[in-house]
Amino acid sequence: MSSEAFFLSVDTRIFVVALGVLAALALLEIAAILFGGSLMAGDADADADAGIELDGAADAGADAEFDVAAPVLGADADGAFDATAELAAALAEIDGAAAASAAGVEAGGGASVGMAAALLWLGVGRAPFIVWLAAFLCGFGLAGLGAQSLIAALFGGLAPWALVLPGALLLGALFAKASAETVARWLPNVTTSAVSARELGGRLGVVVGPEGRAERPTEVRVTDRRGRAHYLRAAPLDADGALAPRADVIVLRKAVQGVHRAIQIDEARDRVAAAR
Secondary structure, X not given: OOHHHHHHOOOOHHHHHHHHHXXXXXXXXXXXXXXXXXXXXXXXXXXXXXXXXXXXXXXXXXXXXXXXXXXXXXXXXXXXXXXXXXXXXXXXXXXXXXXXXXXXXXXXXXXXXXXHHHHHHOOEOOEOHHHHXXXXXXXXXXXXXHHXXXXXHHHOOOOOHHHHHHHHHHHHHHHHHHHHHHHHHHOOOHXXXXXXXXXXXXXXXXXXXXXXXXXXXXXXXXEOOOXXXXXXXXXXXXXXXXXXXXXXXXXXXXXXXXXXXXXXXXXXXXXHHHHO
């Protein structure tokens, strides 16, 4: 089979189109860079600006307050930081959200919860969506054309595109997941750095790294109020505390040198109960 016949066949068309869309995205990104912009930065900058506008002057004052370094995080020295009060407010919000979520699932909202979990597992949200989409198109297109090329070499003809489609979709999704996770480690998260003090404080997170200690922070995944996933470094609230892998934690607004403080949710409940 000639190369022209291979690429023009109806059984390879969907994979060729995927690579064509990828090429178009690349050209758009190049054009955006020439004009001083980027497809990757647009959404993040817009969200960050929106967060700043919504918070207004009240958050500006709050940020100044939380920038005051305290020797022991959670101490109420000069009223600069009250960990117990923040934990109580966070627990009230988390419990309220859990009750609303449970009611939604009972009313038939389980499908949306499952979809959100699947998207998170696939890496959507770890990097700019344009990066995830480009990686998916690349993996999908190359996997489909590679499979058809192998089939043509072995059997002298192409398989129906529908038979190759599921495997190409799976490989494309896995490649996009791996790419998003890799890019997330190297690409600065503009959105996280811009809104962390306002939106991530008091939010429920999950420890996705190894055990965290005061001298060895770990990685925590937090979802903000807009449903975007953020990854940040966090250390235990107490100097002798620990953050266990896969534990549910509450992230506090206080951050010192880019490291947030967090506490496991069961320990937070005990701390708030003891203060009452």
